[in-house]
Amino acid sequence: MSNTKVLPLLGADAPGAVPCCPPLTERPMTAEEAETAARMFKALGDPVRLRLFSAVASHEGGEACVCDISDVGVSQPTVSHHLKKLKDAGLLSSERRGTWVYYRVEPSVLAAMGKLLAPPTAA
Amino acid sequence: MSNTKVLPLLGADAPGAVPCCPPLTERPMTAEEAETAARMFKALGDPVRLRLFSAVASHEGGEACVCDISDVGVSQPTVSHHLKKLKDAGLLSSERRGTWVYYRVEPSVLAAMGKLLAPPTAA
Numbered sequence: 560m561s562n563t564k565v566l567p568l569l570g571a572d573a574p575g576a577v578p579c580c581p582p583l584t585e586r587p588m589t590a591e592e593a594e595t596a597a598r599m600f601k602a603l604g605d606p607v608r609l610r611l612f613s614a615v616a617s618h619e620g621g622e623a624c625v626c627d628i629s630d631v632g633v634s635q636p637t638v639s640h641h642l643k644k645l646k647d648a649g650l651l652s653s654e655r656r657g658t659w660v661y662y663r664v665e666p667s668v669l670a671a672m673g674k675l676l677a678p679p680t681a682a
Numbered sequence: 683m684s685n686t687k688v689l690p691l692l693g694a695d696a697p698g699a700v701p702c703c704p705p706l707t708e709r710p711m712t713a714e715e716a717e718t719a720a721r722m723f724k725a726l727g728d729p730v731r732l733r734l735f736s737a738v739a740s741h742e743g744g745e746a747c748v749c750d751i752s753d754v755g756v757s758q759p760t761v762s763h764h765l766k767k768l769k770d771a772g773l774l775s776s777e778r779r780g781t782w783v784y785y786r787v788e789p790s791v792l793a794a795m796g797k798l799l800a801p802p803t804a805a
Binding site: 583584585586587588590593594596597598600601602603604605606607608609610612613614616617621630631632664666667669670672673674676677678 | 706707708709710711713716717719720721723724725726727728729730731732733735736737739740744753754755787789790792793795796797799800801
């Protein structure tokens with residue numbers, strides 16, 4: 560059912576979510592892996608963007624348009640600007656439907672980032 | 683055995699790792715939660731810092747000093763600078779032993795960040 564685009568953290572055709580990078584505790588990241596992952600962390604490194612990301616992620620159906628988001632204390636153009644940045648970082652995908660662009664968080668991207676942060680498996 | 687300091691993402695006395703914030707998919711974050719979490723994401727939002735963090739996290743014993751890290755292509759003062767930033771963000775703790783400061787990743791912080799990024803529990 561999904562017609563979202565392939566996102567940078569994932570391999571091509573990756574419904575199974577192959578993360579770009581091993582857990583941070585497994586081995587030192589290569590420069591290339593770090594570039595990819597840092598782009599996503601940076602996108603979440605702004606409080607307003609993080610709230611917007613969370614607003615989209617927790618919205619009914621896992622998607623939201625600017626019209627759904629009004630309570631983070633910034634103007635609608637600012638909301639649009641930040642959603643665009645999250646999309647550029649590969650954290651959100653978007654789809655235009657009529658007047659509005661709907662944004663969606665890919666659960667597989669969340670899962671991949673979560674794996675990156677997985678603590679070492681304890682003995 | 684741990685004499686690391688309490689880190690911002692965790693509650694006080696939190697060996698059990700109470701994360702500051704609910705999973706991003708659960709409900710929109712409050713401004714205060716977003717401030718705390720964005721600080722940590724921002725710290726990881728730089729490729730060099732992310733590689734350093736990964737170098738410390740994956741080093742034997744889960745800790746490393748500047749003397750252990752030489753392969754990320756930046757000078758030792760730059761390494762020290764970035765490790766300090768990671769510490770300020772609450773991602774690393776440090777302890778001086780003789781000449782060197784040793785940095786350590788708290789697994790509980792990783793776990794808390796990982797939980798923040800947990801995808802919604804599927805039906």
